[in-house]
Amino acid sequence: MVKRYESVMENLIDIRGVRHAYKTASGPLPVLDGLDISVPEGGFTAVVGPSGCGKSTLTKLIAGLLFPDDGDVFLQGKKVTSPRATVGMAFQNPVMLEWRTVLKNVMLPLEIVPTQLSRTEQEDRARYLLALVGLEGFEDKRPSELSGGMRQRASLCRALVHQPDVLILDEPFGALDAFTREDLWQIMHQVKEKEPFTGVLITHDLRESIYLADQVVVLSGRPARTQFVLDVKTDNRDIEMLYTPQTADMLSTLRKQIEIAQGRSPAAGDAT
Amino acid sequence: MTLRQIVVPTAAMIVFLILWEALVWVMGWPNYKMASPSDLVPAYDRYWALFLIYGWQTLWRTVVGLLLAVVVGTAIGMVMGFSRTMRDALYPLLVGFNAIPKATVVPIVALMFVGAHDFNTILIAFMISFFPIAVSVSIGLSTLEPEYRDILKSLGASQTTIFWKIALPKTLPEFFGALKVSVTLAFIGTNLMEIVSPHGRGLGHLFDSGKTNSDYPLMFAVLIALGFLGIVLYYVVVALEKIFAGWAERSTD
Numbered sequence: 001m002v003k004r005y006e007s008v009m010e011n012l013i014d015i016r017g018v019r020h021a022y023k024t025a026s027g028p029l030p031v032l033d034g035l036d037i038s039v040p041e042g043g044f045t046a047v048v049g050p051s052g053c054g055k056s057t058l059t060k061l062i063a064g065l066l067f068p069d070d071g072d073v074f075l076q077g078k079k080v081t082s083p084r085a086t087v088g089m090a091f092q093n094p095v096m097l098e099w100r101t102v103l104k105n106v107m108l109p110l111e112i113v114p115t116q117l118s119r120t121e122q123e124d125r126a127r128y129l130l131a132l133v134g135l136e137g138f139e140d141k142r143p144s145e146l147s148g149g150m151r152q153r154a155s156l157c158r159a160l161v162h163q164p165d166v167l168i169l170d171e172p173f174g175a176l177d178a179f180t181r182e183d184l185w186q187i188m189h190q191v192k193e194k195e196p197f198t199g200v201l202i203t204h205d206l207r208e209s210i211y212l213a214d215q216v217v218v219l220s221g222r223p224a225r226t227q228f229v230l231d232v233k234t235d236n237r238d239i240e241m242l243y244t245p246q247t248a249d250m251l252s253t254l255r256k257q258i259e260i261a262q263g264r265s266p267a268a269g270d271a272t
Numbered sequence: 273m274t275l276r277q278i279v280v281p282t283a284a285m286i287v288f289l290i291l292w293e294a295l296v297w298v299m300g301w302p303n304y305k306m307a308s309p310s311d312l313v314p315a316y317d318r319y320w321a322l323f324l325i326y327g328w329q330t331l332w333r334t335v336v337g338l339l340l341a342v343v344v345g346t347a348i349g350m351v352m353g354f355s356r357t358m359r360d361a362l363y364p365l366l367v368g369f370n371a372i373p374k375a376t377v378v379p380i381v382a383l384m385f386v387g388a389h390d391f392n393t394i395l396i397a398f399m400i401s402f403f404p405i406a407v408s409v410s411i412g413l414s415t416l417e418p419e420y421r422d423i424l425k426s427l428g429a430s431q432t433t434i435f436w437k438i439a440l441p442k443t444l445p446e447f448f449g450a451l452k453v454s455v456t457l458a459f460i461g462t463n464l465m466e467i468v469s470p471h472g473r474g475l476g477h478l479f480d481s482g483k484t485n486s487d488y489p490l491m492f493a494v495l496i497a498l499g500f501l502g503i504v505l506y507y508v509v510v511a512l513e514k515i516f517a518g519w520a521e522r523s524t525d
C-alpha cells in the first residue's frame with residue numbers, strides 16, 4: 001500500500017514512494033521502485049548510485065518532464081503535474097542550440113520565463129555568469145567551437161540565468177579536469193550564498209557530493225530505491241575539508257554503500 | 273566572396289565553350305546536328321527581346337510554383353513530422369504521387385483547366401517540386417533529439433514556442449538541402465508544361481517555335497538560356513541558405 005500525502009509543506013522537494021517504468025519494445029522496464037527523497041528549503045541534496053540505475057530519470061520527474069506511475073513528487077508544496085519556470089536544469093547531455101551564440105544560448109530561459117530584467121540587464125546577467133565559470137571571451141562563439149567541459153559550464157549558466165528556486169544538476173562537472181572541477185565547486189557555494197536555491201545534484205564523484213551537499217542519497221541498482229541517506233554535518237566549505245578524518249569516514253561509508261548498490265558486497269541483502 | 277570563387281567558375285565555363293566549339297568544328301557537324309557557341313551569338317542578337325519576355329514568363333511561373341511547393345511541402349512535412357499516424361498514412365501516397373511521370377500529368381491538367389495557362393504551368397512546377405521539401409521537413413522534425421525539446425519544455429514553454437525556437441531552426445539545413453533539389457525540379461516542371469502543351473508563353477514556347485521553323489541555333493540558344501536561369505535560381509537558394517542556415521556550415525580552417 002502506498003501512502004498519499006496531500007500537501008507537504010515542510011520540504012521544498014518531496015519524493016514519496018515513487019515508481020517509474022519505461023515502456024520499451026521488450027515490455028516495461030522498471031527504473032525507479034520505491035524512491036523517497038526530501039529536500040528542505042535551501043537544502044542541497046546529492047544523489048549517487050550505479051550507472052543506469054535511474055538518476056537522470058529522477059531529475060526528469062522533479063522537473064515535470066516525466067510523471068511517476070505510482071507515488072508522488074511535490075515541489076514547493078504542490079504536486080508536480082507540469083514543468084515549472086521556477087526550476088533550472090542542467091542536463092547530463094549539455095546540448096546547445098548550434099545556431100545561437102554561447103551568450104544567446106545562456107539567455108534562452110529568459111525568453112521563456114517571465115522576467116523583470118531589461119534586455120541589457122539580461123545580457124549583463126548572462127555575461128556575469130559566463131565570466132564566473134571561466135568562459136569570458138567566448139560569449140560570441142558558436143557552441144561548436146567549445147570543448148565538452150566548456151559546454152557543460154555554459155549549460156550550468158543556462159540553468160542559473162533565471163535565478164531558479166530549484167536547481168537540478170545532472171552530472172554537471174563530469175567532463176571537467178580535477179582543477180577546474182574544484183574551482184566550480186567553490187563557485188557553486190558562492191552562487192548559492194548570493195542567490196539561494198534548493199539543489200539536487202546527480203554525481204558519480206563521492207568527494208563532490210560531500211563537498212557540495214548537506215545530504216547524500218545513495219540509490220540501489222536498477223530498479224532504484226532509496227538505499228541510504230548520509231547527512232553531511234559540517235559547515236566547513238573550505239576545499240581543505242576534503243582532507244579531514246571526518247570526511248574520510250563519510251567517504252568510506254558512502255563507498256561501502258555504493259558497493260552494496262552494485263551488488264558487489266556480501267552485505268547486499270542488508271538494505272532490503 | 274573571394275576572387276577565386278568568381279574566377280574559377282568563369283574560367284571553367286569559358287573552357288567548356290571552347291571545347292564545345294572545337295568539337296563541332298573537328299567533327300564538321302552542320303548546325304542542324306549540333307550548333308556551336310558561335311552560332312548562338314546571332315540567335316541571341318536577333319531574338320534578345322523575345323528571350324527577355326519569354327525568359328521572364330518562365331522565371332516568374334517557376335518561382336511561384338516553387339513558393340507554393342515550399343508552403344504546401346512544409347505544411348505536409350510538419351503534419352508528417354509531428355504525427356506518426358499521419359506519417360504512416362501519407363508516406364505511400366506521396367511516394368506513389370511522386371513516382372507518376374509528370375509528362376503524363378501535363379495533358380490531364382491542360383484538359384482540366386483549359387486556357388488557364390499560367391495556373392497550369394504553376395501547378396506542374398509545384399507538383400514536381402514539393403516532394404523533397406515535404407520529406408526533408410518531416411524527417412528533420414521527427415528526428416529532433418528529445419534533449420533539444422527538453423531544454424525548453426523544462427521551463428514550461430508551449431509547443432508553439434518549442435517549434436519556433438528549436439524545431440524550425442534545427443530543420444533549416446535539411447530544408448535548404450531539399451530546396452536546392454526542388455528549385456531545379458520546379459524549373460523542369462515549368463518547361464515541361466510549356467513544351468508538351470504549347471500555349472505561346474515561356475522559353476519552352478521559344479524552343480518549340482525554333483523547332484517548327486527549323487531554327488536549330490535558336491533551339492540551342494534556348495537551352496543555354498534555360499541553363500543560365502537555372503544557375504541563377506540555384507544560387508539565390510544558396511545565398512538564402514547562407515543567411516538562414518549558415519551556422520550548419522562547419523568552418524574548415
Ligand SMILES: Nc1ncnc2c1ncn2[C@@H]1O[C@H](COP(=O)(O)OP(=O)(O)OP(=O)(O)O)[C@@H](O)[C@H]1O
Pocket residue numbers: 022023024029031050051052053054055056057058092222
Ligand atoms: N527514454 C527511455 N526509454 C527507455 N528506457 C530508458 C529511457 N531513458 C532511460 N532508460 C533506461 O532507464 C534506465 C535508467 O536510465 P537513467 O538515464 O535514468 O540512468 P542514470 O542513473 O542517469 O545513468 P547514468 O549514471 O549512466 O547517467 C537505463 O537502464 C536506461 O536504459
Ligand SMILES: [Mg+2]
Pocket residue numbers: 055056057092170
Ligand atoms: Mg544519467
